[in-house]
Amino acid sequence: MQPYTRAEMAAKAAADIPEGWVVNLGIGIPTMIADHVPLEREVIFQSENGVLGMGPAPEKGREDPWLINAGKQMVTLRPGGSFCHHADSFSMIRGGHIDLCVLGGFEVAENGDLANWATSENDTAPAVGGAMDLGAGAKRLWVVMEHTTKDGRPKIVERCGYPLTALGNVSRVYTNLAVLDVVQGLGFVVRDIAPGLSLEELQAKSAAKLHTRA
Amino acid sequence: MQPYTRAEMAAKAAADIPEGWVVNLGIGIPTMIADHVPLEREVIFQSENGVLGMGPAPEKGREDPWLINAGKQMVTLRPGGSFCHHADSFSMIRGGHIDLCVLGGFEVAENGDLANWATSENDTAPAVGGAMDLGAGAKRLWVVMEHTTKDGRPKIVERCGYPLTALGNVSRVYTNLAVLDVVQGLGFVVRDIAPGLSLEELQAKSAAKLHTRA
Amino acid sequence: MINKIVQSVADALAGVKDGATVLIGGFGSVGQPDALIEGLIEQGAKDLTCVANNAGTGRVGLARLMELGRVRKIICSFPRSAGSVVFEELYREGKIELEIVPQGTLAERMRAAGAGIPAFYTATAVGTLLARGKDEREFNGRKYVLEQALKGDVALVEAWEADRWGNLTYNQSGRNFNPVMAMAAETTIAQVQHIRELGELSPELVATPGIYVQRVVRVDRGAPWV
Amino acid sequence: MINKIVQSVADALAGVKDGATVLIGGFGSVGQPDALIEGLIEQGAKDLTCVANNAGTGRVGLARLMELGRVRKIICSFPRSAGSVVFEELYREGKIELEIVPQGTLAERMRAAGAGIPAFYTATAVGTLLARGKDEREFNGRKYVLEQALKGDVALVEAWEADRWGNLTYNQSGRNFNPVMAMAAETTIAQVQHIRELGELSPELVATPGIYVQRVVRVDRGAPWV
Numbered sequence: 091m092q093p094y095t096r097a098e099m100a101a102k103a104a105a106d107i108p109e110g111w112v113v114n115l116g117i118g119i120p121t122m123i124a125d126h127v128p129l130e131r132e133v134i135f136q137s138e139n140g141v142l143g144m145g146p147a148p149e150k151g152r153e154d155p156w157l158i159n160a161g162k163q164m165v166t167l168r169p170g171g172s173f174c175h176h177a178d179s180f181s182m183i184r185g186g187h188i189d190l191c192v193l194g195g196f197e198v199a200e201n202g203d204l205a206n207w208a209t210s211e212n213d214t215a216p217a218v219g220g221a222m223d224l225g226a227g228a229k230r231l232w233v234v235m236e237h238t239t240k241d242g243r244p245k246i247v248e249r250c251g252y253p254l255t256a257l258g259n260v261s262r263v264y265t266n267l268a269v270l271d272v273v274q275g276l277g278f279v280v281r282d283i284a285p286g287l288s289l290e291e292l293q294a295k296s297a298a299k300l301h302t303r304a
Numbered sequence: 305m306q307p308y309t310r311a312e313m314a315a316k317a318a319a320d321i322p323e324g325w326v327v328n329l330g331i332g333i334p335t336m337i338a339d340h341v342p343l344e345r346e347v348i349f350q351s352e353n354g355v356l357g358m359g360p361a362p363e364k365g366r367e368d369p370w371l372i373n374a375g376k377q378m379v380t381l382r383p384g385g386s387f388c389h390h391a392d393s394f395s396m397i398r399g400g401h402i403d404l405c406v407l408g409g410f411e412v413a414e415n416g417d418l419a420n421w422a423t424s425e426n427d428t429a430p431a432v433g434g435a436m437d438l439g440a441g442a443k444r445l446w447v448v449m450e451h452t453t454k455d456g457r458p459k460i461v462e463r464c465g466y467p468l469t470a471l472g473n474v475s476r477v478y479t480n481l482a483v484l485d486v487v488q489g490l491g492f493v494v495r496d497i498a499p500g501l502s503l504e505e506l507q508a509k510s511a512a513k514l515h516t517r518a
Numbered sequence: 519m520i521n522k523i524v525q526s527v528a529d530a531l532a533g534v535k536d537g538a539t540v541l542i543g544g545f546g547s548v549g550q551p552d553a554l555i556e557g558l559i560e561q562g563a564k565d566l567t568c569v570a571n572n573a574g575t576g577r578v579g580l581a582r583l584m585e586l587g588r589v590r591k592i593i594c595s596f597p598r599s600a601g602s603v604v605f606e607e608l609y610r611e612g613k614i615e616l617e618i619v620p621q622g623t624l625a626e627r628m629r630a631a632g633a634g635i636p637a638f639y640t641a642t643a644v645g646t647l648l649a650r651g652k653d654e655r656e657f658n659g660r661k662y663v664l665e666q667a668l669k670g671d672v673a674l675v676e677a678w679e680a681d682r683w684g685n686l687t688y689n690q691s692g693r694n695f696n697p698v699m700a701m702a703a704e705t706t707i708a709q710v711q712h713i714r715e716l717g718e719l720s721p722e723l724v725a726t727p728g729i730y731v732q733r734v735v736r737v738d739r740g741a742p743w744v
Numbered sequence: 745m746i747n748k749i750v751q752s753v754a755d756a757l758a759g760v761k762d763g764a765t766v767l768i769g770g771f772g773s774v775g776q777p778d779a780l781i782e783g784l785i786e787q788g789a790k791d792l793t794c795v796a797n798n799a800g801t802g803r804v805g806l807a808r809l810m811e812l813g814r815v816r817k818i819i820c821s822f823p824r825s826a827g828s829v830v831f832e833e834l835y836r837e838g839k840i841e842l843e844i845v846p847q848g849t850l851a852e853r854m855r856a857a858g859a860g861i862p863a864f865y866t867a868t869a870v871g872t873l874l875a876r877g878k879d880e881r882e883f884n885g886r887k888y889v890l891e892q893a894l895k896g897d898v899a900l901v902e903a904w905e906a907d908r909w910g911n912l913t914y915n916q917s918g919r920n921f922n923p924v925m926a927m928a929a930e931t932t933i934a935q936v937q938h939i940r941e942l943g944e945l946s947p948e949l950v951a952t953p954g955i956y957v958q959r960v961v962r963v964d965r966g967a968p969w970v
Contacts, residue, residue, distance in 0.1 A: 139771040142729060158774050170717060176771070181632060184867070184868060186634060218874065222846040226870065353694050370690040384943060389697040398642060432595055432619075440642045626859070
């Protein structure tokens with residue numbers, strides 16, 4: 091069995107993004123997706139701190155500290171990009187103008203719920219950032235995450251146990267073991283399995299029923 | 305008896321505006337106020353169509369048709385002026401950032417109510433424009449108007465008969481016959497009377513009790 | 519390659535449906551998308567709800583659209599102005615619906631639609647005829663009315679410059695309702711004076727990012743009174 | 745002559761009262777008004793409610809203000825970040841109140857305060873812990889929660905350029921929360937890198953008009969990491 095690497099997970103998600111979409115990428119593996127979209131395929135990356143049209147990471151020696159993304163990494167702006175303030179930036183997000191948001195996750199449920207910001211109701215100062223705005227506002231919500239926790243507990247679940255970030259909005263999950271669609275009224279549908287992994291093995295590592303295309 | 309001319313009414317109001325105030329002027333006599341504020345006394349005139357820092361009317365031959373005020377007259381922008389869109393412009397107004405708004409009026413009541421947009425509930429397509437936003441949002445609301453209608457009916461009243469524009473916000477009225485303060489809990493207080501007019505004569509042309517300073 | 523530039527006004531207006539809500543930018547003649555309004559007249563959509571600050575003047579543009587019986591309802595702040603003859607006639611005859619909205623509330627209702635805010639409270643119009651039938655609530659001892667987002671199917675806007683991503687800049691008071699309406703519509707169509715290469719517009723100066731714009735057409739409009 | 749420029753950080757911070765709500769701009773280190781925060785530490789006001797995206801890092805700036813016991817409550821979207829040691833310690837010990845607000849709701853609540861909107865509905869956080877106790881209402885079949893305006897007594901912002909009327913421009917992603925906070929406070933104090941003559945700033949480019957700014961102080965800040 092060959093689980094996908096983080097780069098492969100990012101590349102798989104990147105391959106599914108068509109030209110012209112406006113895309114917001116969360117911190118972590120989602121951020122890596124941008125590196126796998128060729129510049130010729132014009133995808134407009136938005137960052138909630140008011141940057142629309144981010145380009146690749148700056149070349150060594152050409153970094154501009156006044157230009158960062160939501161993960162606080164230095165980035166570039168491509169021709170056609172623009173800046174705005176936080177209220178205008180979240181107008182784009184809340185107003186449904188972002189075609190796709192890709193976030194990391196603690197758990198995704200078969201009803202499309204996402205938990206990714208707190209691990210208990212009494213979490214020590216949980217940090218939500220823009221995840222709830224993105225989860226509720228983007229036209230599509232994809233999640234990229236490991237299929238299980240480090241100690242092997244499934245993150246693909248029937249119902250989220252952790253506090254929710256967004257309700258019913260996740261439509262696809264990319265993990266190190268599979269790509270799953272979330273179909274309303276049905277649940278998880280397998281699109282792709284890592285090489286050498288059987289459906290039964292994948293099901294065993296998941297806590298919700300996995301369907302296959304009819 | 306010498307009633308004030310329209311220019312005198314505007315000049316009187318202008319004299320009462322201190323440096324540094326941000327001021328929105330309604331259509332008609334209020335617009336004339338700007339001409340009576342010397343440029344050295346820096347008053348920032350705002351127009352609800354997104355112009356902050358209007359200057360005097362353009363010189364002949366130097367008009368710019370892309371730069372108009374809310375009365376659709378061509379204006380100029382003084383150094384330090386800026387442009388914004390309608391939602392940002394009304395954020396300034398609704399958010400209480402305008403020090404003073406001066407409007408025309410049909411009636412002003414002793415409780416500070418203003419009626420200036422419709423003459424009956426079944427008015428043929430009354431036109432409100434930005435008057436209600438300005439009436440509710442500006443820090444101070446002054447009215448400049450004739451003291452009576454053309455047929456002699458008082459416009460200074462106990463309660464407005466016409467549909468209201470703003471409730472209880474008028475604090476001063478400049479008419480062709482007098483300048484009146486509107487004091488909450490008391491009513492109209494005379495600040496100034498046109499030359500040759502007695503208080504009794506002024507009272508006779510008003511439909512609300514006029515007080516004098518104690 | 520993203521390219522939102524279309525070659526004709528007819529292409530720009532293609533697909534506007536009967537019954538659509540059309541937001542029309544401009545304040546006075548400044549920032550008014552004249553060519554797009556003419557294009558809409560040609561295009562033929564009817565039973566329209568039009569949102570604009572005024573209700574048209576003379577017998578051209580929006581007034582012409584109304585005169586042709588294509589406008590079911592108008593939502594505006596200032597219907598009665600010098601030369602609004604067509605509107606006044608139709609209104610008297612009961613042939614057009616009117617919703618008067620205070621100018622700031624009109625702008626904010628569209629900004630709200632664009633920003634994913636279904637409703638908001640404002641002190642504007644409290645206690646007046648225009649607050650009738652609206653929910654009222656007190657915050658910190660002051661009364662406010664609830665106003666709902668106003669969304670368009672189509673927005674017709676006028677801008678100064680555009681690039682192929684649909685980024686727009688405006689000229690002075692030509693900004694007015696245009697950026698707000700661009701946010702609020704499903705399909706935003708911009709008539710612009712100048713097409714710039716991608717990257718030519720300053721990223722600090724773009725007043726409407728391309729994310730809000732679906733189609734751009736260049737129209738040599740000259741001065742706004744033309 | 746209107747002149748909002750003051751000569752020292754101490755002059756800029758004069759009069760901040762105990763118990764004040766202080767809005768602090770910036771996202772990461774970009775657009776963060778470091779010198780003004782240091783000035784606030786010097787100035788001495790206590791029992792503060794601070795509104796910022798993060799809860800400070802290391803033991804300088806906002807973290808130092810908290811460590812000195814001057815912050816009663818923090819309102820932010822992302823308190824737990826690399827290096828938020830002071831906050832985490834105080835929070836564990838129950839020595840600081842925390843209100844977590846989704847980032848977009850945080851920005852919009854301040855924009856609302858500046859725009860005279862006492863409350864608005866949003867779909868953000870519906871059905872989550874952060875919606876608890878908030879009014880909920882349906883519009884067009886979708887649920888929304890009511891969020892209230894968040895007003896500051898003081899806003900500390902960082903900008904690129906200013907003139908004596910208080911007009912501000914920003915540099916790239918340095919804009920972030922700054923223009924929104926500038927709108928939302930009774931007294932807005934701006935730390936800027938460059939003072940320009942009146943009329944030097946493009947009227948199309950001013951991102952915060954001077955109407956929202958009370959005091960400006962020039963601080964040679966260099967790069968944002970300094």
